[in-house]
Amino acid sequence: MSSSTPPTSARKTIGAVFRREFAGYFRTPLAYVFLAVFNAFAISLAFFVGYIYEAGVANLDRFFLYHPWLWAFLAPAAGARLWAEEHRQGTIELLLTWPVTVWQTALGKFLAGWAFLACALLITTPIAFTIGYLGDPDVGVIISGYIGSLLCAGACLGIATIASALTRSQVIAFVVGFLACFILVIVGYGVFDELLAGILSPGAIEEVRRLGLWRNLEPFTLGLIDLRPCAYFLTLSFAGLGLSTLIIERR
């Protein structure tokens, strides 16, 4: 009797996929370019567009204000490869014929992408220390802002993984993911109000605006960790995970 093996535990599978994917980011110089670009944009938007220094207030509102834009662009960039690359290399056929379930693989991939985005966010922390040096900010508010930004990143990554599951081209995955996230950014600024005015009541239009990323991130930057924005970001993350799993299973 040959040694047919017992099925792998979910935790081990998720861990193995996580390690492979996370290490995968750093196999190419692209990861470092990504981290540098994120950091450069995050800091310069805060200083040169948000005038965080001139404002003379010891908080990071004007730093987090631009994070939905950054994540809308960079989460799809980081998430594009997660499934598209498996399709391109043909390795999807291995994953689907090894004794693991798709949701375990999907979760491992998602967590790896999220951890990579967390690294990008971590690199920006000197700005918090700078503000702490210059003034006397509320540390709790800063931490809650970082938590909000991380949840926002996860939501954008969830959307990006759906786009990635749909195609074998990383470029298409990126563009589709970016467009979807971009819509979620601008919807909060009332861009579609006139378009929707004839169809929806003013109350409903306000509800649509509440779907914007910044509208949900803002409470975090004020130090409020509310149920509603948390649920919003986590719903997008889980929807991304669930839908990409379904897409891969039903291919």
Added chain:
Amino acid sequence: MALIEAQNLRKSYGSIQAVRGISFQVDRGEVVGFLGPNGAGKSTTMKLLTGHLLPDSGSAKVGGFDITESPVAAKAHLGYSPEGAPAYGEMTVREFLQFAAELRGLSEPSVKVQNTLSLCRLTEVAQQTIETLSKGYRMRVGFAQAVIHDPEVLILDEPTDGLDPNQKFEVRRLLKEMAARKAVIVSTHLLEEIEELCTRVIIIAQGEVRCDESKEKFLQRGSDLNQVFRQLTA
């Protein structure tokens, strides 16, 4: 008990019926050669057996487990190398096999990796990234991930495609070494491979089994196997 059982498998892509009611069984010790023209449904049948695709109707069992109803248990008994032996090009051979061993939940994965590396004569390229390897080595890496857990069922889609004669010899040698303890399906275009490797022949054309018999019987059909093949697949 048959280790591989296909029961009236059917699969369509849109309006094209790729597999139209294929049934057969493979027992331990058998090496079945899958022959057929391109587009005959060989690869689709393999994908249905391995759980990569779900059948429209019919069922497939691997090691006694239904691939649709208990996919994880069935896949644990299965080693499969898809056409072209896909692998993560950016990983080294050792990293890739380690990953395969971990996802399969093998005990002592490092030991299994080491044994498989030497079994498949990959030790000298273990630290090279897969994308830098020659085709012969890459096909062997695909073979290695399929046998790392010493499965009872081995399904290989064109494992010698594009290899030079020496490399072909090497892959066939490996297969012959382990075939007695397993149920094996190998798809191929090469009639010579049937003679050398297989114990049984299944010819598929237009999504149907056209011929399913022992190698000896198949070889008696005529001295010109190419002509036999053309007649059976016409």
